[in-house]
Amino acid sequence: MxxxxxxxxxxxxxxxxxxxxxxxxxxxxxxxxxxxxxxxxxxxxxxxxxxxxxxxxxxxxxxxxxxxxxxxxxxxxxxxxxxxxxxxxxxxxxQNFALALEQTETVYQALQHYPTSHKETVGFDISMTLNRLAMCALELQDYERARAAYLEAIELTKTLTGISEQQRNSSIASTYHQLGRVAQELREFEEARRNYQLALQIYIEFNDRYSQASTLNQLGLVARDTENFEEALNCFLQALQIFAQFEDGHNGAIVLRNLGELYIQTQDENLLTAAANLLGTTPDHLRQMFTTP
Incomplete structure (x- = not known):
């Protein structure tokens, strides 16, 4: 009903x-x-x-x-x-980012006016709302606003007392990942790599293997854009392996596409062999997949 x-x-x-x-x-x-x-x-x-x-x-x-x-x-x-x-x-x-941002601003302002007695229970909500405000700003290419909101969210999350350490570190790691995206969009590659590495370090420490994959994929893109091709290949292969392990075909296909672009750029036959071994297919099959328009 x-x-x-x-x-x-x-x-x-x-x-x-x-x-x-x-x-x-x-x-x-x-x-x-x-x-x-x-x-x-x-x-x-x-x-x-x-x-x-x-x-x-x-x-x-x-x-x-x-x-x-x-x-x-x-x-x-x-x-x-x-x-x-x-x-x-x-x-x-x-992809209605403008309306999502408007709604997020309304909720964020409302949470700021919750009574003090509620602040401990809504503190994490405020942090997550800040993260979503930054996500919208990033999609709308307001990069400095996105960066400021992400940094504010990290500092707030560090001070929260009503959440577990797992929640705290997962939130901080995902926010560092997003800060990496902001820097990457601005082609600040060293800053992007630094933030992705911070995120990856936390994910590894808390054994969040699935989340590691997205960050590894982004590190692969940064490495490719800075022509560190061996590092890019290693990151993409690790990400592909994790997504395959979790049967996430959608994100696995994204990584595979990135591997294809890397192959077209480098013509590295070792890439085909390594990816084929991981996927249980042949280098020739991948070569055809990567080079067929």
Whole structure:
């Protein structure tokens, strides 16, 4: 059953004459209903399966106005902003970065005004919101704003007390990864490499093997762009191996494409042999794949 977007307005009109307890009860039920849905939708939006992501996009599109109304109720009652993270993921997947940034700024400002008694519980939400603000700024090519927001998020996360060390370090590592992307876009390759290495070091320390793969892929791109071809090959092969291990065909295909571009650039037959051994295929098959328009 889907509550249509017109219903909240209808209910507000009908309940105008009701006592505050009844109105408050309905608002609370509406909010809790969409908090539950938001969690389910976000799981779909973050799925590695394309069909599940598409289902999540479809469901959020149908309920977007209701989810937004429920988020507003959460902000007004100093409650969790879990719904925001679902809406952000939906907008980001649809590449609606301007609207995602606008919504993120609204939520970030609201969180700043939560009572002091709530600050420990929402501190991590503030940090994650800063990260998403920076993600939007990066996509919109506002690189200095992105960098400033990422740096602020790192400093805030270091001071948080209501999260585990695993959460803290995972957040800091992913933020260093994103700082690497900012520097890479600006062709500040040494700065990019430094930030990616910081991220990779944390991922290795906390045995987050899957996250290592994306950072290794980016390090490979930096190495390729600075003509460190052997380093680029090693990074790409490590990333490809990890994505294969986790059966992530989408990101594995991205790394394979990068390997193909590296082969076209270097004509290194050792690249074909190493990649073929890893993938269980032949160098000739990869050569044809890489060189066929």
């Amino acid at each position: 889907s509550i249509q977007p017109t219903l909240p307005f209808f209910l507000r009109s009908k309940l105008a004459g009701w006592d505050e307890a009844a109105r408050s009860g309905l608002r609370q039920a509406f909010k809790q209903h969409y908090l539950g849905l938001a969690g389910s939708y976000q799981n779909l939006l973050e799925s590695k399966q394309a069909n599940e992501r598409q289902l999540g996009i479809f469901l959020v599109r149908q309920e977007y106005e209701n989810l937004s109304a429920a988020l507003q109720l959460c902000l007004e009652s100093y409650d969790t902003v879990k719904i925001y993270f679902c809406l952000f993921r939906y907008l980001y997947l649809n």
